[in-house]
Amino acid sequence: MSAVTLATFLGIHSIRDVGQATIIGIINGASYALLGMGFALILGVTGRFHFAYGIGFTFTAYIAALGVGPWGLALVPAAILGIIVGILLGVACEALVYRPLAARAGEQALLGVFVASLGLVIAGENFIPEVWGNNTRPLGGFPDHTYTVAKLVFTRLELTLVILAVVIAVVMTLVLNRTILGQQIKAVSANPDMASAVGVNVGRIFLVVFALGSLIGGIAALFTGMRFAVTPTMGDTSVFYAFVVAFVAGVTRSPRFVAAVGLLIGLIESLSTLWVSQTESSITVFGLLLVWLTIRVLPTAIRQLSGALSGRGVPRSAAEARKAVS
């Protein structure tokens, strides 16, 4: 609310504009929260830089859109089918590609996994238009309804998304804190070797985490498809936001915190449209990300650089050195 008052106070916009931008920010933020929670779970627990998260995302939405379109399914079975495909893709990435690769690459596994998942992205992004055509597809079938509360407009679909994001954040936190599976996931996240030593099947937990992360990402994908449309490259931007949310929050933080960061980023992006154009709003987010990263490292960078730029002198002889000592 304070942002609303402040912006109004600045005399730039009407309360309604600011309120509507806030609503849109919350809705987008809910989507970013889901993306971030799924990606942070995978990266935080398994350490795999799963760039192909975006491919799972795109395939989930695509299968659902094909389901309700050419295949003639109802929305719910189509959505479930899409989610299942997304989960299978995520699990397959881990089981068939990342795990064997990491076993060979050892310490340099991060780069290997990252590049392999880039390969999957390149293949997947071109597979979709080749097989199903390059056109944008609708993902319809949601019994939508538009609400107007105090001149602020939102839809039932958007409301569902926000509620679902909150529910998933709470459920994920409960699962991690209150169940045996959750304890095992946290144990693997903290120290895989130790977890393995006390009898946790680390490989199985990795697969479970990939499945869970893909599930959450898939839910975000369905809503993105329903709100806008389904395109072959929709995963690119989404995975960017997933990265930003996960890294800014910290990949090992609780899902609730990650979700809160997602919401905040949605709000920042949306409220910035009060001043900059819609297409430039992603600049705001990534520009802020640049600033954030720079501030994070600047003190150390300056110390190191100033150290590096001074004091190249080396006493050439022991005599000189002794002179310096005495």
Next chain:
Amino acid sequence: MFWVDILNQCLIFAIMAMSLNLLLGYAGQVSVAQAAFAAIGGYAAAYLSLKHGWNPIAGIGLGMGIALALGIIISIPALMLASEYLILLTLAIQTVVLVGLSNIAAFGGLLGLTGLPSVSLLGKQLLLPSDWIWPLLGLTAIIFALLSWIGESPFGRVLRGIREDQLATQSLGKDVFVRKVIVFGLSSMIAALGGGLYGMYNGTVSPPLYGFSTSILLVAIVVLGGRGNLLGSILGSIIVVGSQGVFEQVINLDPASAALIRLICFGLLLVIVLMVRPVGLLPERAGIGSLLRLLRRRSARVAAVPELTAEQLATEVAQGVGAQEHAGEPAAVVQVFDVRKAFGGIRAVDGLSFELKEGRVTGLIGPNGAGKSTVFNVITGRFPPDSGTVHLFGQDITGWPIDRVARHGMVRSFQDVRVFPNLTVLDNVRMAVPHQRGETLRDLFLTPWRVIQDQKRTRALAEHALAFVGMAEKANVGVSTLPFGEQKLVALARILAADAKVMLLDEAASGISVEWVDRMIDIIRKLAEHGLTVCVVEHNLNFVERVADHVYFMEAGRITAGGTIEDLVRDERLVEAYFGQP
């Protein structure tokens, strides 16, 4: 004409891929913003030639300048980031640059700029693909030669050191930060050249041409071809771009479908190559440098490296650093006063004071967890102390970074060896040689002949050190394939080649066979006789007894006793502290 066009496109991609290889392959910095830097070159050339009637070549030049400046600016935060965060940072740059360009009306928005004027070179209009082929071939050859010269030089070796183990590289006195800045700038500049050619050749620039997909394609080309191998980047470009021609002409697919299918195949090929051959198609050691070496070796005589005695080697090292024997009371070259360092609540070093005397071997012993390794970390500047001072040759070096301390004459080894796993034994040791010509770009380009000459000195020093530890025959073997004990010997050779007046050896003798322990003691004694200062942290008391003139006993972060080892062993309390209660 069709195949000439394909070849031209391959060459343009090869230039961009080679620029990324310098950054990713040699220096190990993963960037997904290379296409954004290419876009700067492309848009500068397109906009200035189309709207202001500039010569496109001048436009590309300006774009290269802008990319150089931007590359240097972003390298500053990138210096300190772990690789995940560097990927995130470059992702943000890619997005900001591309969204920025597509929002500028003068740059044609999302559609970009089309109908660019043709480029004229030396009075000749480049209209057809066949007009472009010779300039592009020439340019690719120049970039290849330039980057090979940089990559295979001492400068390039330091870059590889950064990739393999930044801390170990710094601990040898190499300034990694300035070099990272240079590499970011240079790589961005060459990417802008490639991007400028890409736009002018195709007669159009647009955001998708330089989008995120292009960036990841470049990363994929470099990794597929082989990191640190420029020929690999050219091969990778030929595979990914050239396959377009194969699919179109040989398999007769329509161009759009061929473009999709070749990228599906390429993506899968990349995954398969990473799984079965993680080093890429052309491994680093099959690069141009080793090809040249192979040729040279065939012509030149195969000189056996003379095995030096400890005395000879110690003399050589002492001459290198200008140390000399002297009579009288030795000066304290290292003075540590009341140093404290806490990690969280654990006080690892707690009020520590000691001296290392010139020409003496000092032992540091104590039970596990006493803070011995932390002492090395703190006095060499890996972790700045919370309080207290460290003096080296009378100068206050408290808080200096590790590479500056090393350049000032104090070099350490690591308990966990920290050799550079993917470099050869010889390169591991050569890396250590200080003051090499060709470690800076200024040397490389202003006095190239001296660089080549100086390499002989570097090589001889490294070979002598290697011969001394008995590893001369394995000079061209990758270090990661050696057993641990031999890696320790390489690490010893490395610190000998580092020409330091003060050497700190952390558990140097553990894990190596008895005969080599004897040799190690021999060389350490000889080095001390020649006026060098050595400090050893060691668990093997017998080793300490034989090598050290003076021994400090350390417990719970402070020194509690000092003297000869006999003095310490006589003290029952110390023996109990060391071995535990009987």
